[in-house]
Amino acid sequence: MAGTAPMIAADELLERVTQVPGVRGSLLISAIDGLVVAERLMDGIDGRAVAALVASLMQRLGRATTAAGLEPPNFVHLKGGSGSVLAAPGRDDVVLVAVVTPDANLGRARLDMLDVVGRLT
Amino acid sequence: MRALEPWVAAPLQTFINESAARLILLMTTSGQVVAQHGFSRSVEVMTAAALGAAIVASTEELSRTMAAPRFGAVVHNGSRQSCMLSAFATPRGRWIGLVVFGSETSVGLVQLFFDQMVEELVMVAPKEQAPAPMLAENFEDELNTSLKELFGR
Numbered sequence: 001m002a003g004t005a006p007m008i009a010a011d012e013l014l015e016r017v018t019q020v021p022g023v024r025g026s027l028l029i030s031a032i033d034g035l036v037v038a039e040r041l042m043d044g045i046d047g048r049a050v051a052a053l054v055a056s057l058m059q060r061l062g063r064a065t066t067a068a069g070l071e072p073p074n075f076v077h078l079k080g081g082s083g084s085v086l087a088a089p090g091r092d093d094v095v096l097v098a099v100v101t102p103d104a105n106l107g108r109a110r111l112d113m114l115d116v117v118g119r120l121t
Numbered sequence: 122m123r124a125l126e127p128w129v130a131a132p133l134q135t136f137i138n139e140s141a142a143r144l145i146l147l148m149t150t151s152g153q154v155v156a157q158h159g160f161s162r163s164v165e166v167m168t169a170a171a172l173g174a175a176i177v178a179s180t181e182e183l184s185r186t187m188a189a190p191r192f193g194a195v196v197h198n199g200s201r202q203s204c205m206l207s208a209f210a211t212p213r214g215r216w217i218g219l220v221v222f223g224s225e226t227s228v229g230l231v232q233l234f235f236d237q238m239v240e241e242l243v244m245v246a247p248k249e250q251a252p253a254p255m256l257a258e259n260f261e262d263e264l265n266t267s268l269k270e271l272f273g274r
Contacts, residue, residue: 029229034228034229053230055229059227
């Protein structure tokens with residue numbers, strides 16, 4: 001079926017991100033709707049909440065940078081006490097999000113995420 | 122924000138603050154209004170309640186026809202504002218939430234905080250028996266009384 005191909009591709013791309021050490025899950029979300037497009041998450045992570053809140057954050061960051069006369073961010077690292085949320089906006093208002101532990105390999109996660117969003121069609 | 126039952130006010134206010142929704146209507150499945158936020162005229166509330174209850178009834182009948190589980194929510198996406206309708210069970214019977222929101226928020230945020238509000242409502246709802254279904258001959262009087270209370274006139 002032609003309609004299933006993009007979902008398989010998205011799943012494979014998410015799998016690549018979740019293979020990075022310390023990544024607890026990754027999602028593709030819609031920045032406009034705040035809804036999950038595809039996800040690969042460990043138990044205990046509420047993908048719906050992550051999608052809604054990260055989409056809101058990305059929209060506000062976009063507005064803030066535009067108001068400051070800057071380009072919208074191409075990568076966001078939100079550091080928390082027990083881990084981080086990474087977000088990389090792609091085309092068509094899709095955002096790739098990863099939830100990572102404090103000891104995650106952030107450099108590799110960033111590189112892989114930027115590569116993955118570049119491959120999204 | 123006005124609520125006919127005081128225990129509804131706190132969860133609804135939290136939802137308003139978190140979701141940035143423009144208009145909210147909580148009602149029973151028969152269209153009896155429980156609380157509202159953002160409406161300025163009682164006729165708007167009456168119309169929205171009747172239409173919202175009818176849409177939910179239609180979608181629930183549609184899901185029955187399709188032998189599918191009830192739809193969680195119905196979302197109408199608009200260019201300037203959108204509308205979400207969602208029915209949910211409470212200890213006081215089945216209620217409907219009608220939420221109108223704009224581009225300052227998203228359907229994901231609205232659904233997330235709506236579900237949290239429903240959980241809070243279920244937790245704080247008095248455990249007394251739900252009121253009996255309203256009879257058709259009392260409906261108009263009950264509706265007018267609740268609208269007067271909601272709009273304070």
